[in-house]
Amino acid sequence: MTYLLSGDLGGTKTLLQLAPTTSPYRALFQQSYPSQAYPDLIAIVREFLAAAQVQLGTPIEITAACLGIAGAVIDCAAYLPNLDWHLNADKLAKALHIPNLLLINDFTAIGYGITQLQPADLYTLQTGQPRINAPIAIIGAGTGLGQGLLVHNGAEYQVVATEGGHTDFAARSRQEFELFEYICRHKQIDRVSNERVLSGAGIVTIYQFLRDTSNISEHSDLANVVKQWESQTAAVIDPARMISELALAKTDPLAQATMHIFVSIYGAESGNLALKTLPYGGLFMAGGIAAKNLPLIADGTSIAAFNHKGRVSDLLKNIPVHVVLNPQVGLIGAAAQAARLATTIGFGL
Numbered sequence: 077m078t079y080l081l082s083g084d085l086g087g088t089k090t091l092l093q094l095a096p097t098t099s100p101y102r103a104l105f106q107q108s109y110p111s112q113a114y115p116d117l118i119a120i121v122r123e124f125l126a127a128a129q130v131q132l133g134t135p136i137e138i139t140a141a142c143l144g145i146a147g148a149v150i151d152c153a154a155y156l157p158n159l160d161w162h163l164n165a166d167k168l169a170k171a172l173h174i175p176n177l178l179l180i181n182d183f184t185a186i187g188y189g190i191t192q193l194q195p196a197d198l199y200t201l202q203t204g205q206p207r208i209n210a211p212i213a214i215i216g217a218g219t220g221l222g223q224g225l226l227v228h229n230g231a232e233y234q235v236v237a238t239e240g241g242h243t244d245f246a247a248r249s250r251q252e253f254e255l256f257e258y259i260c261r262h263k264q265i266d267r268v269s270n271e272r273v274l275s276g277a278g279i280v281t282i283y284q285f286l287r288d289t290s291n292i293s294e295h296s297d298l299a300n301v302v303k304q305w306e307s308q309t310a311a312v313i314d315p316a317r318m319i320s321e322l323a324l325a326k327t328d329p330l331a332q333a334t335m336h337i338f339v340s341i342y343g344a345e346s347g348n349l350a351l352k353t354l355p356y357g358g359l360f361m362a363g364g365i366a367a368k369n370l371p372l373i374a375d376g377t378s379i380a381a382f383n384h385k386g387r388v389s390d391l392l393k394n395i396p397v398h399v400v401l402n403p404q405v406g407l408i409g410a411a412a413q414a415a416r417l418a419t420t421i422g423f424g425l
Contacts, residue, residue, distance in 0.1 A: 077134055079104070080418060081121075081141035081174065082410035084182060087111060087159055087219065092124045093407055094132075097139060100415035101192065101408065105131050111159055117143075118171050125172075141169075142178045142414035144185030144406045146219070154179055176417050182406050183222035186362050187214055187235035189409030190226065190400070197402035198360075199370060201379045204396035206358060213355035215240075215346050216363030216400075217278075221271040225353050240349060241271040248344060251337070258285045270345050274338070276316040276365065280305065283319050283334040295328040320369050339372050343381030350395050351385060358396040366399045373399055 080100050084091045094105040105128040109120045129136050145154040145163065152165040169177040190212060212226035212233065223240030226233040245268040247253040259268050259281060272278055283302065287294060298318055305315045322331035342361075350359050366373050383392045402408070 078137050078139045080411060080414040081138045081143075082407055082414050083121075083141070083143040084185065084404075084406045084410060085111065085117065085143055085156070086146040086182065087156065090114075090117070090120050091404075091407055092121065093411065094124075094128050094136070095411055095414075097415070097418050100411045100418075104128075116161055117163060118168065121168075121172055138172070138174045140176045140178075140414045140418040141172075141174050142180060142185075142410040142417060144182040144410045145179055146182045149179045149181050149184075152179060178413060178417055180410070180413060181237055183214070183216065183224050184235050184237050185406040185409035185413070186216060186222070186400075187212075187224045187226055187237075187409060188412045189402075189405035189407070190214060190360055190362075191233050192408050192412055193400065193402060193405065197400065197405070199374065199399040199401055200396065201361075201374060201399060202382070202393070202395070202397040204358075205356070205394045206396045207356040210356035211353050212357040213349050213353045213359045214362055215349055215359070216361065217274040217276075217342060217365045218363035219276055221274045221278075222363065223349055225355070226357070228357075241274070242269045244268070245270050245273050245341075246344075246348070252341070254289065255282065255285050255337070258289065274342055274345060276314070279316040279319055279334060279338055279365075282337050283315070283330065286330055286333055286337075290330075290333070292330045292333055294330055295322060298322060298328060298331065320365075320372075324369065324371060335369065335372050336377060339369070339375075339378045340381045342366070342373070343378030344384070346378070346397070347382040347385055347392055350382070350392055351388065354391070354395070356395060358398055360398050360400055362400040362405060364403065367401050367403065370399060370401075 078097050080095045080097055082093045090109045090111045092107055093103045095102055107124050114120050125136050147154050147156045154163045165177050165179045209228040214224045216222045221241030223238050225236040247256045256268050301313050301318055302315050319331045319334055322328035323335035383389050
């Protein structure tokens, strides 16, 4: 039996999925691997295919594969700096005996996954007035900040990759100007990108800024975790995750203030992206942070900042805004591209 292989590769984990060529979104076998524990991707895929063969009880023949990579893909090759992995599509295909293998950026995979989502996979922040075949914009804060665009070509949507997360952070208030200056001073830089603020590390930076410049008291447990993180000693709990958990529980004023600033900036930058692309097909907030902090994203702060654009605010109020709840949207997109590749080469679809 022939199969499609799809994957979502990140610095922390590598998620792989096997599906039949006749039904690319029906996962027959799926497994997650700690990326740092392996010398390269080939070792992970070989282990995965061996486990799949045992699980499914049949020889595994991969006709097409698509892997979403947390890094830039140039000329069918990618480098993952957090792993020191150098990936080349041709070399991977040869080593793994896969006749057709495609590498795409992980946010490009998310873009293709957006078109396959169901209503249950989304939480709508603003209904707007959606238009058929209109542009779709994606923004996603996680380890970094991704941004992308989908444009309809008359037959289907195509993903346009961007590096919009590295655009300049635009302060909107005295407090945000002070945050900008704080980051420049402590990071010893003279330019601040949006990713410096809208990411997991950005949450910690906002927390540090408020801790050092406000009179809000610290939660002792959180203070210890952040100090361990600052000193680069092993922290049991990720500071960003702990900050958001305490904010959601409403048990720590400093964590709550941190996430309020973060959510507001997230909404504002989403609005900036919407102004540049006019995505009347919808703006989708992907990435792990939005879904995991949905009550904070949905409390009105984010969408208020999204729409607060002066004379052109009414334009944005008509744009649908959704939070992506399905954490496997990138894997879904990779599966879609693997199926497309199989169709192109004429394998049983």
